[in-house]
Amino acid sequence: MVFDQKKFQKLVKKSTPKVSKPVINSHRLLMFPIVLIALLTASCGSLPKESAEAQSRRPGGRNPGNSVTAVDVAIARTKALTNPADYIGNTTPFRTVSVRSQVEGRLIALNLDIGDTVKRGQVISQLDDVLLQTSLQQAEAEKATSQSEVARAKTQVSNAQAEVEKARLELLQAQSDSQRQQKLFKEGAISEQTAQQAKTTAQTSQKALQATIERVRTEKQAVEAAQGRVFAQQAIVKAAKERLSYSRLISPITGVVAEKITEPGNLLQPGNEVIKIADLSRIKVIVQVSELELGKIQVGQSVQVRLDAFPDQNIIGRVARISPTADPIARLIPVEVVIPNSGGKIGSGLLARVNFTTETPERVVVSEAAINSKARETQTEMNTGKIFIVQEQGGKTTVQERSVTLGKKADDKVEILSGLQPGERYIVRSSKSLKDGETVKLSILSEKKVDSK
Incomplete structure (x- = not known):
């Protein structure tokens, strides 16, 4: 709004009555501000059309006809289309040996405790041999x-x-x-x-x-x-x-003392258990597999095992044994998986997640919403679609429509077999329909391009 000071002064003179005597009328003093506000409002409403148009063209003025489409942008990445199912089991020693007394006698020495490491052939206890x-x-x-x-x-x-x-x-x-x-x-x-x-x-x-x-x-x-x-x-x-x-109890394997059954001074009879030794050089994980999945598993197959105790490690094991009998009620078959434990860090009783999915090449996976809606009706049969790629040149952000070949679909996601490379930025969603070469602006939800430097 442009304020005209001369016009305002003329209006004030016309609206001010001439008074011969300096008498103050309280009623006129109250009315004066109201009249003044009305005149100002009328004056502002009667601005020339050219001034309004000029004001609309100023920086900060809005021009709805030239608004830029806001878009959400994502970076293309390769990954698995679906997360493979995990089978839950617990870690157990590869084998556990129970060391028992073979003769009658009083136990006079047992210098091992739970967690101690023993070697094969090591004397672990002594009986009275008189x-x-x-x-x-x-x-x-x-x-x-x-x-x-x-x-x-x-x-x-x-x-x-x-x-x-x-x-x-x-x-x-x-x-x-x-x-x-x-x-x-x-x-x-x-x-x-x-x-x-x-x-x-x-x-x-x-x-x-x-x-x-x-x-x-x-x-x-x-x-x-x-x-x-x-x-x-x-x-x-x-x-x-x-x-x-037999008065000297000797460890038959190399392992760790898993359990201590008796103490020195006790009288042992033939067959009495003294300690248990666990072989932790390898670890077994037994999981229950549905009969529907049994056909996909075979002895010697490599599998992926993840332990909650070591979430950053992806361990490769193998299927050592498949039980010949299934649970008659649940229809589950025990499958034994063996994993290495060269460092000896993995103990018994840890939660393990076993994945039997074979290694498959990962492809670029995008949301189905990113596929051009106009071609969505025919893309199922033709196995093709359209997607918009983001390009930045000369300080402007534009989009380019590109044809892509579609693969498998799952969970509102689709594989891109060709037409989109990892690292390229594509439009996930936009505020309105896009055209090839159209200028857009990135929303705050858009992924930023990572600097290769």
């Missing part, structure tokens, strides 16, 4: 006795063999004498009785030789029996030594 030592000594003594019996039997065999040799020589001599006496008898040099005696002596020597040979056989059997007793006693000694070795 009775076991006594049994071993008795078995060794009986073994020595049996060995002495073997030695005596072998001596008897040697003696019998010597007698056999003597009897053989005597037989040869008797047979020679008998032949000579028979010859002399035929020549008439000796009597028949003398010849017959020589023959009888040879026959007696033959029987004596056979008796000594039988004695050798008997003595050899005695040796074999004594040796059998020695072998049996050696087995008893070996068993006694084995039982004695």
Whole structure:
């Protein structure tokens, strides 16, 4: 509004009455401001049309016909169209071994506690072995006795063999004498009785030789029996030594003490549990999988495992075993997944999320609202659409319409197979319909372009 000072003064003179006497009229004083305001309002309302148009063209004046369309802009990025489903399970040791006593005895030493690391072959506890030592000594003594019996039997065999040799020589001599006496008898040099005696002596020597040979056989059997007793006693000694070795409890694996069952001073019976050792070199995760998803899983398949305890780590495991039986009510199949634990940080009982989805190439994913609404009716069949790309040149922000090839859709999102590259900025939504090359302005919700420098 332009204020005309001369016109205002003329109006004030016309509206002011002439007073001959300096008399103050309170009623006229009250009316004067009202009249003045009315005149000012009439004067402002009667400004020339050119002044109003000039005012509208001034900076700050509004011109609805030339307003710029506001748009929301996003940056194209590659990602998965949908978040794959996770199966929940708990971490367990790859194997757990229960160390038990194999003999009766009082536990006199157990210097391990929960969480301690043990090596394979390490002595972890000691039992009282006095009775076991006594049994071993008795078995060794009986073994020595049996060995002495073997030695005596072998001596008897040697003696019998010597007698056999003597009897053989005597037989040869008797047979020679008998032949000579028979010859002399035929020549008439000796009597028949003398010849017959020589023959009888040879026959007696033959029987004596056979008796000594039988004695050798008997003595050899005695040796074999004594040796059998020695072998049996050696087995008893070996068993006694084995039982004695059971007085020392040895770790069968390398692992960590997971549970401590008893304390030193307690009397243990064969089969009593002492500690549990967990092998944490690898970790097992058992999840329940629906029978509908079982066809997508196979033994040896790589899977992704995430632990809530270590959210920044993405662990790659493999399917080690698929149970052959399913829960008859829930129709769920246990699937065992094994993950590495080289650092030993992963313990038992942690929450694990297993994803069986195979690796697929990620594509550019945009909101379906970004696709040009005019082509939305035909894009389902043609698998194509239009999208607006943001361009900045000479301080102006314009849009460029571009054709894109569409892929899969899910959750109001769509894959872009071609036509849009990662890092390009595109229009998500606008205040009104856009045209190719139109100038736009970015809303406060728009993503800012990241400086590559």
